[in-house]
Amino acid sequence: MTEPIIAVRGLRKSYGDLTVLDGLDLDVERGQVVALLGPNGAGKTTTVRILATLLAADGGTATVAGHDVRTDPGAVRAAISLTGQYAAVDDLLTGEENLRLMARLSHLPADERRTRPARLLELFGLTDAARRPVKTYSGGMRRRLDLAASLLSRPQVLVLDEPTTGLDPRSRGDLWDVIRAVVAAGTTVLLTTQYLEEADQLADRVVVIDHGRVIAQGTPAQLKAGVGAAYVEVVTAAGTERIETDGSLDDVARILSGLDAREVESWQVRTPTLDDVFLTLTGRPADETADRAADDATPVLQETR
């Protein structure tokens, strides 16, 4: 196998007494999409900022495209493009002016510097707003402009920190398509996400981190297989209970017949999601996604009264 395009070994970072990264290891192969998954405060943004040369680690090593982020940050910056957790665009300039500026600072050849901004505005549905100052954009529009700016430079490694947070479902689906296209062209993508469905949709490999350490990794399918088969979720006044099942009608019928209809408020048969992986691994649901989890799970049979 060729050398990984991102290689992180024993990365450490603390703020005072607070240990944020506690010996993090991470490998990303060229052309892969790797999702960093973790609850709030797990250290995702910190990892991304170190890889993007914005933050110095306290210990460990990290190389991107063969260059050490500490000793050769210039070469790392030439290979990557970052979309941070918060939109990094100039509010007073128009969308088009923002992209023109970034195109020039990315040192694109002159012809691409002229053509790409308009093409990317189009790709992200911002053509009509191109000549308006960014401060008049909605949150989702700013986010899309931010993502367009990251794709201007045709990076080898695209680093996206929660790229679809704040996007509506359609824009999110559109962005997924763009990411797939970028990957098909040979780009490596490292993304962090709160949406487990996103990791499921896009990632070749999911790396689950908690308290600044990798606690599990694998393909989405491998991770899901790790938490067992389908289960029946039963909600009673006493709480929620999960009963494992092989998913067959006979088995589900057997489980349901053992329940007391007067106590059960609702029940459903569910297949495990990455949320369950999360819950099993960290002992708590992924913050903010906890509510979504119920909607994302795939109900096989359900009844609610």
Next chain:
Amino acid sequence: MTALDLTPRVASSGPTTSDTLALVGRCLRRSTRQLDTLLLAVALPVMLLLMFVYVFGGAISAGMAHASYVDFVVPGIVLLTAGYGASSTAVDVANDITGGIMDRFRSMPIRSTGVVTGHVVASLARNALSTGLVIAVALLIGFDAGASFGGWVAALGLVALYVLAMTWIAVAIGISASGPEAASGFTFVILFVPYVSSAFVPVDSMPSVLESIARWNPVTPVADSVRALLLGHTPATSTVLAALAWCVGLLVVGRVSAGLLFRRAR
């Protein structure tokens, strides 16, 4: 239209001057988009000039040796304008740093100090504009500049040096500020510094405590030098040296601390 090319490439490091020019262009554009700020930076000093000359002028000049108060006060207003205009750089820099765009610049294949250079150049340009307007209004209301061409060049050069020094101090404040609001507090401090100096009234007319503060206020030798130069007099060598020493000193302090703070802010 051909498909959008997404093939990865490695960016070249590129010529630094072109990057810096692009970033200067960005800040000049931003200045034209902040018309309210720009207007305030111009209208405020013009209003102060009119107020000092027509409202306070009579009372102040009654006790003064100077022939006309306009002639006395114009350099003071010019320095007040310059200081105020420069200090708004602190807000711009703080905005960039807390707003996240600095992260993007820093992760690009450029020397990110160019971002700061952009703000500094834009500040000089804005100040050239507002200083020019203040002087134009002053000439209209009877400012009697007796300066030769050389005197004008020297006076404006000194004002530019003062602006540069104040701008770099503002950059350092902007980098260390917790946000644009905190940084804007600085603009008000700077606005008041010239009052306790020889900018508007002669220092020997002040109570003794204020007088000793005013004598040590960097604005005093700068205002005295600019005033003498604009009126066509020869300023005292010691005054000019003090003015230059203060400006260069503040410039070095601002420049060095901005550099250190910028590197540490990661």
